[in-house]
Amino acid sequence: MQYQKRNISLLWLAQIISTAGDAIYQIALLWLVLDITGSSTTTGLVAMASFLPAMLFGLYAGVAADRYNRKLIMILSNLCQALIVLIIPILLHFDYKNILLIGILAFVRAVFSTFFPPALNALVPMIVTKDRLVKVNSILATSAQLAYLIGPLGAGLILSIVAIPYLFVFDSLSFILAILLLLFVLLPKQERKIEKRQISVKEIFSGIKFAKDNKPLGLMFILTIINNFFIMGPAFVGMLILVKESLGGTASDYAFVESGLALGMLLGSVFVYRISDRINIGKLLLLGMFLDGITYSVVYFVNSVSLVLFFIVIHGIGIPMITIARTAIIQKHAPNKFHGRLFSLVHLSVIGVTALSSAVVGIVANHVDIKIIFLIIGIGAALCGVMGYMNKRLREII
Numbered sequence: 001m002q003y004q005k006r007n008i009s010l011l012w013l014a015q016i017i018s019t020a021g022d023a024i025y026q027i028a029l030l031w032l033v034l035d036i037t038g039s040s041t042t043t044g045l046v047a048m049a050s051f052l053p054a055m056l057f058g059l060y061a062g063v064a065a066d067r068y069n070r071k072l073i074m075i076l077s078n079l080c081q082a083l084i085v086l087i088i089p090i091l092l093h094f095d096y097k098n099i100l101l102i103g104i105l106a107f108v109r110a111v112f113s114t115f116f117p118p119a120l121n122a123l124v125p126m127i128v129t130k131d132r133l134v135k136v137n138s139i140l141a142t143s144a145q146l147a148y149l150i151g152p153l154g155a156g157l158i159l160s161i162v163a164i165p166y167l168f169v170f171d172s173l174s175f176i177l178a179i180l181l182l183l184f185v186l187l188p189k190q191e192r193k194i195e196k197r198q199i200s201v202k203e204i205f206s207g208i209k210f211a212k213d214n215k216p217l218g219l220m221f222i223l224t225i226i227n228n229f230f231i232m233g234p235a236f237v238g239m240l241i242l243v244k245e246s247l248g249g250t251a252s253d254y255a256f257v258e259s260g261l262a263l264g265m266l267l268g269s270v271f272v273y274r275i276s277d278r279i280n281i282g283k284l285l286l287l288g289m290f291l292d293g294i295t296y297s298v299v300y301f302v303n304s305v306s307l308v309l310f311f312i313v314i315h316g317i318g319i320p321m322i323t324i325a326r327t328a329i330i331q332k333h334a335p336n337k338f339h340g341r342l343f344s345l346v347h348l349s350v351i352g353v354t355a356l357s358s359a360v361v362g363i364v365a366n367h368v369d370i371k372i373i374f375l376i377i378g379i380g381a382a383l384c385g386v387m388g389y390m391n392k393r394l395r396e397i398i
Helices: 004-037 040-069 070-085 085-091 099-113 116-127 130-159 165-182 203-212 214-247 252-273 281-301 303-331 337-362 370-389
Strands: none
Touching: 004 040, 004 099, 004 116, 004 130, 004 165, 004 214, 004 252, 040 070, 040 099, 040 116, 040 203, 040 214, 040 337, 070 099, 070 116, 070 165, 085 099, 085 165, 116 130, 116 203, 116 303, 116 337, 130 165, 130 252, 130 303, 203 214, 203 337, 214 252, 214 281, 214 303, 214 337, 214 370, 252 281, 252 303, 281 303, 281 370, 303 337
């Protein structure tokens, strides 16, 4: 397809820049809240506010991605996030440390963020042939992994020079740079058409109906929800508590651990790229779920930040197996007119569930040792892969 390589290169670079900003933002936001309040519960609730919009608006965002100009949605999403995140350092500059307001800003930023993933994932099949989807998704996935490697490393280095408020400024600038790159992405003519009629309630829930009627897809979404309930809260809130409270680490230590996760994900993406022609994507998905969980359970035995860093790299290898396989399954086995809605379900199943998981982990961590939490959730997440493997249709999907 014309301009395919150029479009992929632009999307790849835009994703590196904006996702690196996201990585910096996540570190800055949660560390700031825990530092101000000293409360794991409050930190968990603010994290929940950052992910709750995916649950509230995810289905609507999916229909919007199927109905409107996907490139425009991506640009507007980045622009609104850039403007909102700038408010936080302004508040901190005037020493106004209102956690409720910071939580509200995190929520509003996440509302606009919710519209980006389904638009991006629904756009890819329009510029890539089906036989190249897994490889192209692997390439695009490396942008996120590189970003989460570069972002936290950058945050750790920046924090050695300036204070946390400046991290929010870097996040805002990353969105502006990504927008400039997206402006040069060329799409098929039909993508530029914008429908004027309103989105109906039936359309909003049509993605759920489609997944329900397609049994392997439905099971995949159920496993995604369960797996992410176990994994995501510990990933965002639990790891912070482990490094800061249990192991006595610094903000820079936490940033470097997050970079270790990204390094593992990058290695995992390269692995998926190389074996994509030799393994069913269903088996790849389920293997990733098992590895995702079992590598978290061993955190129970760690007693230093360096050991956490080692195991988090191993843990990260399994994540692209899940995300790349899941994306390719939807792109291959569902018509393009449903892609936005189905990818919004993915976003809901991952980020929406993260809201609940983060809140639960923040509350439970007040009463249960964080290492015990990692042990339990790791075993639970690994069982998702085992249960999924028992279903032949999902296991053998290609």
